Amino acid sequence: MSKQIRTAVVGLNMGLSHAYAYYESEQADLRWVVDLDEARAKSVAEELGCKYATDWTTIMHDVDAISLCTPHHLHAPQALQAIAQGKHVLIEKPLANTEEECLQVIQAAEENNVTLMVAYVLRYLPALVRLKEVLDSGRYGKPINANCWVEGRLQPSPGSWFSRRDQLGGGVLFSHGCHYVDLLLWFFGEPERVVSLGTRLGTEWMEGEGTAHATILFESGTLGHVGCSWGFRHAAPPALFQIHTTEGLITVPRDYRTIEVITDKGKEILYEEAPSANTSKARTAIYEIEHFLSCIAEDRLPQTNGRDALRSHRAIWAAYAVADN
Ligand SMILES: NC(=O)c1ccc[n+]([C@@H]2O[C@H](COP(=O)([O-])OP(=O)(O)OC[C@H]3O[C@@H](n4cnc5c(N)ncnc54)[C@H](O)[C@@H]3O)[C@@H](O)[C@H]2O)c1
Incomplete structure (x- = not known):
């Protein structure tokens, strides 16, 4: 398959494995890596041959799907913002810190017809x-x-x-x-x-x-x-x-x-x-990333979708x- 889903990763600690997996996947075109720590973002971008930013909201015009690998209290507000712009979202676990926030994110994804998946890597x-x-x-x-x-x-x-x-x-x-x-x-x-x-x-x-x-x-x-x-x-x-x-x-x-x-x-x-098996830098994340990308391409509900996580x-x-x- 040609590289087609334009992706970005926000938060480059756990998010590093998402970035490596997008880099390796034939379904993805890793466009951006983002972290508040500019030196970190720059070095990952240099390694993976993509662009970097410190403010994720500035890159949304150039992506179809985004991994949010940030602290838990940021999951819901960031996801709601990305979904409102029609982006597919993969959120590191947990989905959000409260039932109300989880429901808001789930409903927003359903209303905007975007793929929402929680990164239950195991x-x-x-x-x-x-x-x-x-x-x-x-x-x-x-x-x-x-x-x-x-x-x-x-x-x-x-x-x-x-x-x-x-x-x-x-x-x-x-x-x-x-x-x-x-x-x-x-x-x-x-x-x-x-x-x-x-x-x-x-x-x-x-x-x-x-x-x-x-x-x-x-x-x-x-x-x-x-x-x-x-x-x-x-x-x-x-x-x-x-x-x-x-x-x-x-x-x-x-x-x-x-x-x-x-x-x-x-x-x-x-x-x-x-x-x-799986000696790559993407380590274990490659399996979940391929699933996320396939669900987007085929308009399927991910196994670890929002309601499942809730x-x-x-x-x-x-x-x-x-x-x-
Ligand atoms: N699947 C697993 O086994 C596993 C393991 C560790 C962490 N996680 C999950 O990954 C997520 C992140 O955890 P972590 O351990 O990487 O946290 P961390 O605090 O170590 O790293 C978070 C990174 O995000 C960056 N960041 C924070 N706010 C940002 C923002 N607004 N914009 C851009 N970058 C921002 C920080 O600078 C930092 O580099 C959490 O949801 C956590 O539960 C999953």
Whole structure:
């Protein structure tokens, strides 16, 4: 396919992977990279052979689609502005910090007939797409219990937006755990009850919780659990996912590159990524970026569209509401 969708990326930390993916994709023509830090924008533009700016609003005449990879409190206002100008928008997770803002962005995209996608990068990784197929097939029976571990350490500069609840939209569960709550809802369907507990111990720099446990009881009877932290000095999660089913145990390690299953017959490798797969700088983002661009080209609703993201954000807000009581 000839390069045809003119793209731009705003915010060049996480956004770097979007920029590399647009650069690599044959569906895209990466025109602009934008950051408040001009030196950063300039160096990325030089590397990728595109233009750069510090004010994203000045480039809209020259793009069809834009990735917003900015702090969470900017997602809704920036998206509304871009959508009003008829631009397709890919927003880094989460969609926005409140239900009202999410609905405003979703409605604006529908009214302006533009593609709105939330960058839930994990939903497009081959190993996790395969895991979803395996779970849906019922080959290993019914899922009883899924555990998900997300351990890490974040040390942003003092006063950063990561520390402010109003800018981050909550704590680690909303900011980072949202990936895994989203995956659990994708795997197991409608949640019936959600509860969570969090602590600031070890992450006192944050207003919201820096370590959280969320448990979801699904309508199917499956129980899901996400444990996540930005405060663990020595992160050593046993796996990304361990899913016990009525027939076995399915494990996805932290590198997302294999899926293993243990049944009464022994151990089986269900999926193994070739060592040469995806060694590009676009890393994992290439899969979501290709999906976004295809949805624009074919006028299709993305899998991780606004309403889908809102559904998993609601589960987190419900969990926070229980925790606050
Ligand atoms: N998918 C993932 O695994 C993952 C990982 C990290 C971050 N994220 C998401 O990416 C987004 C950004 O997070 P981050 O970690 O890169 O944040 P960050 O603060 O490290 O970087 C944000 C960048 O955006 C720039 N910026 C801020 N406001 C801007 C504006 N108005 N115009 C242009 N540039 C602006 C900043 O200068 C900075 O370079 C968030 O939504 C975050 O949740 C996703």
